[in-house]
Amino acid sequence: MLKGSFSAELDTEVRNRKILVFISCVLFAFLILSGRLFYLQYIRYEENYQNSENNRQRKVVLKAERGSIFDRTGKVLVRNRPSYQVVISARELKDKDSVFARLLNIRDAAGERVFDSATVDTAFQRSRWIRNRPLRILEDASPEQAALIEERAMDLPGVMTVVESRREYPYETMAAHVFGYTGELSEEELKKEEYQSYSLGDRLGKKGLEQQYEEEFRGRDGMKYVEVNAYGREVGLIQGMETQEAIPGHHLITTLDFDIQAAAEAAFPDSMRGAVVALDPRTGEILAMVSAPRLDPNIFSLRRRERNKGWAQVALDTTHPLTNRAISGVYPPASVFKLVSAGAGLEYGFVRPTTHMSKPCTGGYQFGSRYQRCWGTHGSLDLVNALRLSCDTYFYQLGLLMGMEPINEFGRRFGLGSVLGVDIPGERSGWLPDSVSFNARNKRSGWRWTRGLILNLSIGQGQLVTPLQEAALVGGIATGKGVYEPHLMKEIRDVDHELVMRYIPSKVHQGEMKPETHQMLLDAMDSVVNHPGGTGRRAALPGIRVGGKSGSGEWKKGEKTHAWFVSVAPLDNPQIAVATVIEAAGGGGAQAAPVCRKVMEAYFKKYPAVKEVQP
């Protein structure tokens, strides 16, 4: 091409070649694209298809509804409430920065921020490596907050509200120690073998019935396969993938009676510490169980911050509200134990009901160089009157006469010194000391068994018993037909209230004794309540023959005594046995007996006393 020889017309041959070059380029490019298409759509088809399916398919766990707890008449005591959780799903979370900003800008009607920036930030950080499960950014949101999130759903890809069910205790502190509470499984716990069937975020029963009957309450989680869109929202079920419905947990019908429990709770204000146990001595059914100070198990269903606050409050409380004093609190049985001492004396033939001791009560008893005091001056008494007036001097001598072995043996017949097997965890066995176990226990401190200890032990200072054991003891003595395993589970029913399981009472201690012994102990308990001068007159009920025994346990010099009262009614055919202990309250007859009376009152208002039917 020379300079100047420029024509507006192209050389045909050159032009044709260029057109061919252009068309070859097009062909070449399209062939490469087709090759790539072939690779993606034919060779890698399976993999890509699977990816697209995985994109839209999610396995959703259908949480089983936890079973509720009812009282023996069918009144609901513990139930579930819906609880909204706001979660983020890492797989759907796009454009984290703007979602983060939007979340923090959400304010409720009061102008308060709904989300806590630290919590959300942590969850966002964690979402980088935890991609297969949702992470919670707001726990137990109010319905108003949940609605706020749902309204903005389209602006918040990957943010969802899910409904969980949480425990609700409508009567708050009532029988809280019996029910226990539920708590979320921690990640550490989840690694353990026994929690293999749980998944993260599951709540399980801790303490009380919630723990004991966890397997029954739990039910079985179901599963469904859903199609989701890119925002992680469900658009429908996937055909061909079967849905496994969740099987709701079983309901528990407790032996508790709402009215009796309420009466016991009312009779035992939170200002007092101690416990009340009422049971049916014929079957071992626990009708009421109170432990004070109380706690409100609802705090364990709150969101984390409030939960921790409530938890700290009860855990650090020096009065130990977390302890169920009815089964885990051990106290010296005090004068109540005189029933055992007297029973042992009769059973082994050391004394008869009319036996007087060698020394009358002059306000105390001289043992060697020690003068052991009595709480009053009673003169010379027979056994029945000694029990009625709770004369220490009489029992010092009775104890010395027998030694500890017959006393402890008689006590064991009614389950003292061992666990009774109540169906909530935490029961303690108490302690019936004799020379061997005393020396074994005090090995380290070097204290040795001396005969002088019998003086204290024979009036119940030194043993350890739980209120539950005391109730079982008095019930067993009154019926004379042995001690039944105390229990709280009456029936287990499925979600449609069809019977699944019924508790069959079982005798755990024979409680055998001679008829004379039985009769004498009945007379003594009768006289404690119904005779003038009896220590338990405040437990008397009009028209019903109530038996009982008071006790005032010394536990610390200079402090008021623990007030004990055990009662049983009606004496001729016992239907209810009640044990009350009030810590550091004073005399048992004055302080604890009215509590027992109120409980029995509530019982007989509902269930009339029946005359014993002779076979």
Place this chain on the structure above:
Amino acid sequence: MKNSVRLLDNTTKIDWFFLLLVFVLMGCGLALVYSATMNSSEEWIKSYWFRQALHFAAGTLIAFLFVFVKIDYWKKIAFPFYFVVLLSLIYTTFGGGTTTNGAERWIDLGFFRMQPSEFAKIAFLLALSSWLSKHRVSLSQPKTLIVPMLIFIFPFLLVLKQPDLSTALVFTSVTLVSLFWAGFSLRELFLFVSPALSVLLSFSYIPYNQFFWGLLIVMVGILLFKMRFPVKLSVILVCLNLIAGYADDLVWNSLEDHQKERVDTFLDPMKDPRGVGYQVIQSRVAIGSGGMLGKGFGNGTQTNLSFLPEEHTDFIFSVLGEQFGFVGCVFILGLYFLFLWRGISICWLHSDRFVNLVVASACTIFLFHIVVNIAMTLGMMPVTGLPLPFLSYGGSFVFTCMMLVGLLMNMRYHGDELDVNYK
């Protein structure tokens, strides 16, 4: 040509087969936009497919208006139009107009949001073609390249600044093809782009980049020697290549953040599977899951469940791939091939330089869009944001395409009037 079917007759003034192809492609586009957006709850009058249909109708009208313009008129308005577009580009680049997504810039005209970079494609095409049709270019005489390079460099830099890398690359490809058509041989073209290739090869992302670069330098040397290039020029070219070979950092730093990110994620989409890489992965999965025959119209799970981002605009090809599979994709590629073939065939009819240049440039714009967009959806190229002609949703781009179609038809219709000048 006696035996050829009337439809394919190259002597007709209007290429009915070409027009048919355009309408078939438009129909496919409407169907795909409909299926991509069928989930939105808008009423039909506001829906994407209906608006797209309106765009097509208006575009067709423009195309038919273009057909009847005298070719001389194009030459006359080429430069004024070019300068007007340049001014509006300057206006939008330096702060004017409104932006969406950080990249596309608009001038809101009230009834229509104009995207100057779209019109710049046409203005640039006309201006360059009009200059090159009157002036000779040769690589051995660099002076002849000054004006074409000036025409190229202003809009190029302006859209690059916006930043709109893809449109800038459209200008580049059009310039190269125009130079080729205007007289460059393939060898000259190779020498001309060799510095740019050097820059590309300086990036260590490309496997064996040092080796290829060495090969390039050697080839440049051999070509320069064989073509008996002037010594001075040869030295400059080789030096340029050598310098360019070490320019990777410089170029890399001049890229905008989102462009770097896109290149990064192109190289490794899994790096950010929720961000930019997300689009690439989802698009690949969508196409791949279509298989041979596809999931059927309206059954694309990726599309319907909105896993695909911008599915109705830049990623419309994945919608096609998912629903119609390999067969559907190859069918559309076939349509595009026929379309480009009928387009470039206009050059067979006329030997006028301007006509040839306009036709070749217009076809290049189409080809570049088609190849880059499809390659992007297939995960072969970085996500650039170039739409697919006739299939992608978008007003400005539909108008650009239809103007180009109008230009092509116009060249065929009026080209022979110029031919008589030379006979």
